[in-house]
């Protein structure tokens with residue numbers, strides 16, 4: 108795709124994601140709109156929490172631009188295959204649900220990208236209230252040692268072997 112048309116601010120995002128595509132533009136616009144509606148800036152330490160309903164390119168932009176990330180635990184994936192992004196702010200639980208509107212038919216990939224850059228928010232997303240409650244804060248959990256492989260495993264993920272000793276999920280599956 109022609110990269111000469113994109114705004115300068117997209118460069119770090121494209122570098123992170125690896126290629127330039129309409130998908131990251133969707134996540135970029137959703138992130139910026141969510142921050143605008145919630146009066147927020149990029150997440151540092153779980154001030155926000157995001158729920159994405161697809162695992163396409165846009166999910167990378169949510170993590171990179173919004174700062175809600177898989178590793179921090181404030182990025183939640185629902186495997187619904189929908190272009191819907193829900194974002195909450197923790198301070199008061201306010202949230203927004205952004206549902207991508209269907210684009211006009213027959214656009215080329217270039218035209219889709221240009222539209223995602225230039226189109227007004229209200230023509231891109233339907234804004235509504237979240238349809239699910241705000242997810243819990245990420246917790247730090249204790250680790251225990253798997254009785255089979257000897258590796259440490261988060262307590263909440265450990266299984267009980269037939270002999271009553273704790274095992275990790277792969278070891279449990281191999282029993």
Ligand SMILES: [Zn+2]
Pocket residue numbers: 124126127128130131164
């Ligand atoms: Zn992509």
Ligand SMILES: [Zn+2]
Pocket residue numbers: 253254255256257258274275276277278279
């Ligand atoms: Zn194990």
